Amino acid sequence: MEGLNPEILKEICLVKMPFGKYEGTILADLPISYLEWFNRSGMPKGKLGMQLSTVYEIKLNGLTDLLIPIKASVRNERLKKGV
Structure with a gap:
C-alpha cells in the first residue's frame, strides 16, 4: 500500500458503485x-477496477x-455545497 495517492482515496469516498x-x-x-x-472473478x-482494488487492499x-478523516472531509465539503 505504499504511495497511496490522496486523490484516489478521496475518490473512493465519493464515487458510488455504478451497477x-x-x-x-x-x-x-x-x-x-x-x-x-x-477479486476472485x-x-x-x-x-x-483500480478504485475497487484500492478499497479491497x-x-x-x-x-x-x-x-475516516477523508470521509469526514468529503462530508463537510458536501454540506458546504448543500449537496
Whole structure:
C-alpha cells in the first residue's frame, strides 16, 4: 500500500458503485465479501477496477481507519455545497 495517492482515496469516498447488487453505495462502504468476489472473478476494467482494488487492499490490510478523516472531509465539503 505504499504511495497511496490522496486523490484516489478521496475518490473512493465519493464515487458510488455504478451497477450490481450494491449500486449507489460509496465504494469505500462496499462490504469486503463483495470486494473479495470481484477479486476472485476479476475486477472491472479501467478506473473503476483500480478504485475497487484500492478499497479491497485497504480493507484486506485493516487500514479502513485511513478513510475516516477523508470521509469526514468529503462530508463537510458536501454540506458546504448543500449537496
